[in-house]
Amino acid sequence: MSVSSDSAKLAQSNTTNQTVTHPATNDAISNQNRSFSNFTKDVANSWLLPDGVVDVLFEDAHKQEVLRHRLTQQLITHGYQLVNPPMIEFTESLLSDASEDLKRQTFKIIDQLTGRLMGVRADITPQILRIDAHWGGTGIARYCYAGDVIHTLPSGLFGSRTPLQLGAEIFGCASLAADIELVDVLFTMVNMLNMSAALHIDLGHVAIFKRLAQLAQLQDVDTEQLMHLYANKNLPELKKVCQSLPMGDDFYVLARFGHDIANLLAKLSATAQQDHQIVTAIDELQRLKAHLQDQWQCAVSIDVTELSGYHYHTGIIFNGYINSETQPLVRGGRFDGMQSGSQLAGHQPREATGFSMDVSRLLAHTQLNAPTVVLVDYEASQSIDDEQKQLLLQQVESLRQQGYRVTVPLNAEDRPTNVTHQLNLVNHQWQLQTL
Incomplete structure (x- = not known):
């Protein structure tokens, strides 16, 4: 129990x-x-990449490399010397005369060897300034480049922080002929890619506003306020502000009639109409616009209140837009007298003009010929004698030299996904056959 x-x-x-x-x-x-x-x-x-950073893979990577090569070769044939500056430099040379925008876009690191501050380039142009100060001499010099740059922040909502920047620059020529040569080279390049019909050029000239600000003896705060109003296209507020500024009517005229370059000068005050720098700037815009329309039959617009590069550019500026995109594909313009690198080398600043673009932006707008991908018949390659193997190697090498992509499989399962042709053994002869 x-x-x-x-x-x-x-x-x-x-x-x-x-x-x-x-x-x-x-x-x-x-x-x-x-x-x-x-x-x-x-x-x-751990697999996520930072915002604005992407892998460029497979066919896109191949297309990007082909575009980079074709465009740089086009620049070289026009007499531009290819340079390849390093990704990092001491900030004394990289950012010595940089704008605040460029300084903010530049990653800074400490050199573990010296303890000095270095920058990871966000733009290659300051490096070209340094190179020209050291190697350029006093005559006209032409440079071209293609390399990766790194930005701390993306440009635009979906902009890249790792552009592949390609560009060309001319040093030592103050005349409009240098600017015309550059836009001609640019259109030759986009023509080669069958994109010229889709490229719209927007012209500006920062010297007009700069000279008016000098004549009116504007304070920096007034200059910045006007630039802000121009950028926002706020005409009512601009008109109100201009009423209290010296030569205020001229600053309002730039926004009101700045797109009509043929009649802009007549709308300005007598003081502005008689100023040599303003007259020259307007004449340069008219001549460059006429050249683009006559030579390349492209769409051209003018906006003399486009001052996004005000603290960097000194004269003609231009932006190239593709189709209906809001961010320019190409940025260019004149930057005479920049000091970056020149002070360090004891070199006098020079006249300069140039343009740059992000090659990665071209991927969506260009088409390359579809690749011919060849696969060697694995079974046949395993059942041949030494003489046939030698003939196979010769055939494979010949096809590769002709531009074919040839894969010699390592086993029966080794087969690329995009095969278009197969190299088969037919009557003791290796023959290329379409799949």
């Missing part, structure tokens, strides 16, 4: 232990689940 009672109690105890979970066990399970969830998130996050 007592044994049965003890057995019953033991059974009841076992049943209770099976159905009741202690709080400590719940906490352990919860922590384990949380740890596994965090581990899963960490694994997933």
Whole structure:
């Protein structure tokens, strides 16, 4: 009786232990689940790239490299010397005369060898200034380049922080002929890519506003306010502000009639109409616009209140837009007298003009011929003698020299996904056959 009672109690105890979970066990399970969830998130996050940073893969990577090569070769054939500056430099040379925008866009790091501050280039032009100060001499010099740059922030909502920047620059020529040569080279390049019909050029000239600001003896705060109003196209507020400024009517005229370059000068005050710098700037805009329309039959607009490069550019500026995109594909203009690198080399600043573009932006607007991808017949390649193997190697090398992509498989399962042709053994001869 007592044994049965003890057995019953033991059974009841076992049943209770099976159905009741202690709080400590719940906490352990919860922590384990949380740890596994965090581990899963960490694994997933480890594959994420920073915003504005992407992989360029496979056919896009091939297309980008082909475009880079074709465009740089086009520049070289026009007499531009190819240069390849380093990704990092000491900030004394890289940012010595840089705008605040460029300084903000530049990653800074400490040189572990010297303890000095270095910058990861966000633009290649300051490096070209340094190169010209050291190697350029006093005559006209032409440079071209193509290289990666790194930005701290993307330009635009979906802009890249790692553009492949390609550009061309002319040093030592102050005349409009240099600017005309550059736009001609630019259109030759986009013509080669069958894109010229889609390229719209927007011209400006920062010297007009700069000279008016000098004549009116504007304070920096007034200059910045006008530039802000121009950028926002706020004509009512601009008109109100201009009423209290010296030569205010001229600043309002720039926004009101700045797109009509043929009649702009007549709308300005007598003081502005008689100023040599303003007259020259308007004449340069008219001549460059006429050249673009006559030579390249392209769409051209003018906006003399486009001052986004005010602290950098000194004369003609131009932006190239493709189709209906809001961010320019090409940016260019004159930057005479920049000091970057020149002071360090004891070199006098020079006249300069140039343009640059992001090659990666071209990927969506260009088409290359579809590649011919050849696969060697694996079974046949395994059943041939040494003489046939030598003939196969010769055939493969010949096809590769002709531009074919030839894969010699390592096993029967080794097969690219985009094969278009196969190299088969037919009557003891290797023949290229379409799939």
